[in-house]
Amino acid sequence: MVQSTLPILLLASLTAVATARNCQNLTVPISISARNTNFSLQAPATNVDVSNFILNFSQPGVNFTEQALGPNGAPNSTSGEFATITGTYSIGATYCEPDSGPGSALQILTHGVAFDRSYWDFPAHDYNYSYVNAALARNYSTFAYDRLGLGSSSHGEPVNEIQTGLEVAALHALTTQLRQAAVPGIAASYDKVLHVGHSYGSVQTWALTAMYEGISDGIVLTGFSESGDFVPYFMLGGNYILAHDASPTLASYPAGYLAPADVTAIQINFFAPGNFDPDILDAAYRGGQPVTIGELMTLGGVTTGNNTFGGPVLIVTGERDIPFCGGNCDVSNPSIPAQANQSFPNTSYFDTIIVPGAGHGLNLVNIYFPL
Template identity: 45%
Template structure:
């Protein structure tokens, strides 16, 4: 039976919230892709893989997929639940981070938690929040980087985590949240999109950050990350199975996540030091769940930095790659939500892909919370 089993720590963060780190056991099943690809071990193998994935004019993932296979297993998901000091909020936000980060992306401690979305949501707006390390990342269970850690198994993990959160197994005995809201960043937005489509009754509103439906710039991200084998990373070596890949340097982080003039250099350094790797199959499967229209009927916000590299090619207002008539590339997502009760977009001025880490994070956070209060 799925249940909350381990209370790892209880601490007070800031002046108006209490948080607890938890480990959540889940049993998962998903239909994974089978790829004719070996987990890359050397720098040459890693570079060759991502050059193949980035090549224009062909879908390398589809070319290398030979079929599908059901994957089942028992895993542990590391998470942090926060609520106001006075008790559970009336609404719960469940947040899923993207590639390169772990759950600390949402509650980053730098500069007295100035960059923490969780602090603003809980302390100032009274929400309860649940952040988690995606399956395969951080303190959550690891797995094979090609055969196992793929987007659909991670979506299954988000589904089970949500079930536990809304049945009171994570927030003590509390089950009476008025709304459950899902928020994603980048790869986490793909998962959030899929959850709302596959299990529409599970979420009352979704926010997709660092995301558009324009995937033609993803190769810039794949090459810009300058991936190396995780075993060669001075920070992550020994913490992940062979075959995972990591950003090579702060330069890689700058290229993919930051925008010139919109960040504190200390944040760039910390993002690299606290960064996490990726399983190659995550990037091989990232597009699959979002290429069909969603049946989701709730409210949707897409919010992305003006200079987001992987989803806007560094200019979200350059829409000539589509038909040139849309206000921004974010608006390309509207046709994928034909039944949404409300569809909003917000381009964050001057921001890069890693929205929470820029000086512009205040604009981002306010836009998200304003949307939820409408």
């Protein structure tokens, strides 16, 4: 019975799932508040500044985040290491349900760095890599959204505003509205609401359930472990430059938003050798989204300590995942992702699946691996 509350994942590159679907794009207003970290760091103004930031952030034995704490620069703050950020924002989202009507449960899908919500409904190759289609075929409804700060959601100041804390507050606000059937354009009400994350979206899902008891009926953390040891690999492999220099589609983002400079950076961080279609790699790069300095500075330390979440937990990570396993999740026994079991003492069900040969971008790999 417990396992039935978990989404049945069909991770990417599967044979096309023929399913009838009813989808609509939405703009959801939210009013939120969060305790953000107050950094004295200035947004890098040049690509040399970006490289200096990456090198300083990735230096072994140095806590650059702690060094960057300071009294200046945070919106609505004049001093101190923390600042309360309050605002009203718009969240771009897509809600889908089977043509037969609302599914048996609602999955809230939170994407990671370098993508927007299209990661879950990837359009290349006639949606053959669509997680949403796989979920709809199994009678789930889905709500995929652009994380606060990018895509069709509200953008913001990239150092002291668009940080993990404010984004988790946004996820909480969205979840609350969906549970209350209060999102304009969605008439359905759901008794079960599940959260599925990828990468940084999994970090936020973990944080959501740690902060808000009873907010979720089950979580799936993909492209995830609790280890922060390998984040420098991701930073250095990402070949980051200012987002507005990376692509004309990102020209509106101010300094402090970063993006990979070339397709090779996407390959290194998201695709394992031999298990991807080059067309999909190119599509992932062309449709890529930026990351803020504030996000990078606040993603560490979020998933430390115990999480009292009592529902079922499933972790699914590619064997060759770079940012969360350093390229080999099976280097230890139990695997690096499986070690998170110790952090969920109250969970009703816990399992970890390592997808053989897969990289970090699980939805986009050429591996048939039904779960």
